[in-house]
Amino acid sequence: MSKDTHIDTTDNDRRKRPALLFDVAAYLRTLREISIALITFTIIAWLIWRGALAMEYNWQWYRVSPFFYRIVDDEFIFGPLYWGLLKTLKLAFIAGILAIIIGFITAFARMSNSRAGSNIATFYLEAIRNTPLIVQLFLFYFVLAPIFGIDRFWAGVLCLAFFEGSFAAEIIRGGIQGVDRGQFEAGDAAGLTTYNKYRYIIVPQSMPLILPPLTGLLISLIKHSAIVSVIAVSELTTTGLNLISDTFMAFEVWFIIAGIYLTLTITLSIGVGQLEKKLNVASSSNRS
Amino acid sequence: MSDNKIGTPLVEITGLSKWYGDFSALYDINLTVSSGEKVVVCGPSGSGKSTMIRCINQLEEHQVGTIFVDGREVKPGMKNIEEVRRDVGMVFQSFNLFPHLSVVDNLTIGPMRNKGISKAEATEIAMHFLERVHIAEQADKYPPQLSGGQQQRVAIARALCLKPKIMLFDEPTSALDPEMIAGVLDIMIELAEDGMTMICVTHEMGFARKVADRIVFMDEGEIVEVAEPETFFNNPSTDRSKLFLSQLLGH
Ligand SMILES: Nc1ncnc2c1ncn2[C@@H]1O[C@H](COP(=O)(O)OP(=O)(O)OP(=O)(O)O)[C@@H](O)[C@H]1O
Ligand SMILES: [Mg+2]
Numbered sequence: 054m055s056k057d058t059h060i061d062t063t064d065n066d067r068r069k070r071p072a073l074l075f076d077v078a079a080y081l082r083t084l085r086e087i088s089i090a091l092i093t094f095t096i097i098a099w100l101i102w103r104g105a106l107a108m109e110y111n112w113q114w115y116r117v118s119p120f121f122y123r124i125v126d127d128e129f130i131f132g133p134l135y136w137g138l139l140k141t142l143k144l145a146f147i148a149g150i151l152a153i154i155i156g157f158i159t160a161f162a163r164m165s166n167s168r169a170g171s172n173i174a175t176f177y178l179e180a181i182r183n184t185p186l187i188v189q190l191f192l193f194y195f196v197l198a199p200i201f202g203i204d205r206f207w208a209g210v211l212c213l214a215f216f217e218g219s220f221a222a223e224i225i226r227g228g229i230q231g232v233d234r235g236q237f238e239a240g241d242a243a244g245l246t247t248y249n250k251y252r253y254i255i256v257p258q259s260m261p262l263i264l265p266p267l268t269g270l271l272i273s274l275i276k277h278s279a280i281v282s283v284i285a286v287s288e289l290t291t292t293g294l295n296l297i298s299d300t301f302m303a304f305e306v307w308f309i310i311a312g313i314y315l316t317l318t319i320t321l322s323i324g325v326g327q328l329e330k331k332l333n334v335a336s337s338s339n340r341s
Numbered sequence: 342m343s344d345n346k347i348g349t350p351l352v353e354i355t356g357l358s359k360w361y362g363d364f365s366a367l368y369d370i371n372l373t374v375s376s377g378e379k380v381v382v383c384g385p386s387g388s389g390k391s392t393m394i395r396c397i398n399q400l401e402e403h404q405v406g407t408i409f410v411d412g413r414e415v416k417p418g419m420k421n422i423e424e425v426r427r428d429v430g431m432v433f434q435s436f437n438l439f440p441h442l443s444v445v446d447n448l449t450i451g452p453m454r455n456k457g458i459s460k461a462e463a464t465e466i467a468m469h470f471l472e473r474v475h476i477a478e479q480a481d482k483y484p485p486q487l488s489g490g491q492q493q494r495v496a497i498a499r500a501l502c503l504k505p506k507i508m509l510f511d512e513p514t515s516a517l518d519p520e521m522i523a524g525v526l527d528i529m530i531e532l533a534e535d536g537m538t539m540i541c542v543t544h545e546m547g548f549a550r551k552v553a554d555r556i557v558f559m560d561e562g563e564i565v566e567v568a569e570p571e572t573f574f575n576n577p578s579t580d581r582s583k584l585f586l587s588q589l590l591g592h
Contacts, residue, residue, distance in 0.1 A: 166418075238400050239437035243451040244427035244503060253450055257441050 110304060117305050120296060137292030138313060144210055144288055145278050149271045151214035156221025156267075161251075163226060174222070181219040186280060189216060194284045209281030217274050221267060228263035229255060264332075268325045272318050279314070289313060348376040350409075351507050351538050352397055357406035359392060359562075366392045367562045370406065374540060376506070379533050381549040381570075382542045384559035385585055390542040393559070394509045397540075398422075398429040411506055427455055430500030434512040436492040438484035444471070444495050445480040448502045455503065463502075470498040474528050490521025497528055508532065510541040544589060550574065558582045 105112065120134045159177060162170035181189065193212040194205060203211070232255050240250035282290035293310040297303050350373050357370040367389045374380050382390050395401040397408060402417035409415070410425050439447050448467035452458045458466075471477040474494040484492055493513055500508060510529065514522045526548050533539060533552040543549065549556060549570055556573040558566040560581045566573065577583045 233437075235433060235435055235437035236439065239433065239439065241400060241423075242398060242426060242429075242431035242433075243499070244423045244455050245451065246423055246454075249454045253454065254439055258439075 105304060112304070113300075113302055114305060116300065116302065117309060120306075120309070133292045133296060134289070134309070134313070137287065137289040138317075140206075140286070140288040140292075141275065141278055141290075144206070144213070144281065144286065145271075145275045148210045148213035148217065148278065149274050151210070152217035152221050152271070152274065153267070155214060155218030156225050159218065159222035160225040160229065163222065164229070177215075178219050178222060181216055186212075186216055186277070187283065190280060190284060205281075205284050205286050209278075209284060209286045213274060213278055213281070217270060217277070220270055224266045224270065225259075225263055228259035231262045232258045261332075265329060268329075269322075272321050272325070275318055275321075276314060350374070351376045351378075351411055352540070353407075353409040354393075354397070355407045357393070357396060357403055357408065359389075359396065359401065359403045359405075365562055367396070367403070370564055372557065372564065372567075374507070374538065376538050377536050378554050379539045379552045380541070380555050380557055381553040382540060382557045382559060383544055383549070383585070384565075385588075388559040389562040390559055391511050392562075394511060394540055394542060397509060398426045398431060400431075423455070427451075427503050428506045430503060430505035430508040432493070432496050432500055432508065432510045432513045434515050436484070436489070436496045436516070438492055438496055438499070440484050443481055443483055444476075444487070447484065447495060448499050451499065451503050466502055467498070470501045471495070473501070473531075474498045475524075488521060489517045490524050493517065493521075493525045494528055497525070497532070501532075507538040507540065510539065510543065512542050512544070514543065514545060546574065546589065558585065560585070 119132055121132045123130045123132060159174045162174040165171060190212045194208045198208040236254055240254040279290040285291055289310060293306050296306050352374040354370055354372045357367055359367040370393055384390055392401055396403045399415050399422050407414060411428055413425055415425050445464060445467050449463035452463045452466055468477055471480055474497055476491055476494050479487060514525050526545060530552055553570050555567055556570055557564055566579050566582050577586055
């Protein structure tokens, strides 16, 4: 034993990495990759600029700031993009929470022994997966909304919630089935009720499997929410359409709208990534 | 082992049969275990030992026959099966501790959720049983931080916290390193001496000789022989048990 460790340390000493190691080849490779990326971006930008020039597009970037805010009589007034963004966030937030709830209910219904429960859940999943999202939206808006007396905002929210909920259901089911069978048996053998078994034993252990894909789903929900512009819910994309019909600044507006979605989803991804890293560190320091 | 004060029947299995698809895993099992009795179940791999004891708390569902636990019949799909399970402690080969809960939380969750006992009271019970399995100093650790032997002792304590009327052991030492086995067997012997009713699937023949009132030998889903340990080891009555014993001792 002691002989082994001795050999290990000398080996480590002998094989120490030189402090001033400057790998020229690797450095040049990185430089080349960066230049290729830069050149590509420049070419794309140039093509767009040339295209716009050819169709004699009149760039008016100086006119976009009122889309965000105005100052009238020393008073700060938020512009339409702000309100649109707020509506998008509200829409995505409510739909996201409902999607998680629907996901859990559907996942458990599908795994349950109840024939009715699993049949209904399977039917729901297949129906959502095998019809276009836009058709679902029209169904919610033109059929279900009048029947149940809900407005366009809630029709949009519910449609998105049921759409994303079907994916959440499969993520949750996968996470729960990923928990070791012995844990279910130990929970049963301990005389826990089904509810307590899932609440305290199974679901907590499935969280590391469920959370990463589920947060990804919720982030993409923000992008998918743009579709409710076709039923004129006044969110970000609808606001963009309205601005264009008022100002004819299609290029500027679509660049800005895309930029806002991009910023939103990338910020959230990074935030969630940090959070996951922290959780992982916390849970692995528990274990080892 | 004849001075035992055996009481009323705790587990009564009659005409029990079970199939996985067309495969007959158990056939016409009859076994009664009375309170205070210690039964050791042995037999070759795949002979249905696990399946039989797992039917008692319905981790496996049987198709034919009846099982009574302390006078209550257990059936597939029955309501309130958890009430029966609270009377039946189970220890698994692979421990199956809850890895996301500390050792003490592994022990308190059952009493707290099943009986609505306060956390303080449940912790007191937990510490009592952790001391009994000589592992109280590990109470705040997490299961993956413990050795296999320690984990199995925690698992035994977890089962005991529910104050079961009978304990089922499914090869509790098979997954352990050799130097860990004695510690777990000692706990089980102490438990037996305290009068706990036990059904143990195990191939630890030293343990069987020491505590068993009866040995149940199974093969191919049937009970082939039931005998007192001395008789079974020295004078097995069937060819199959002779073969099994010679293979076991041959190793
Ligand atoms: N879920 C299952 N599906 C199909 N067959 C199964 C299932 N569980 C067990 N079996 C089969 O039933 C038979 C009995 O299995 P069981 O686990 O009870 O044997 P055992 O005596 O405990 O064996 P071991 O000593 O290996 O643990 C085996 O042939 C096994 O392959
Ligand atoms: Mg087995």
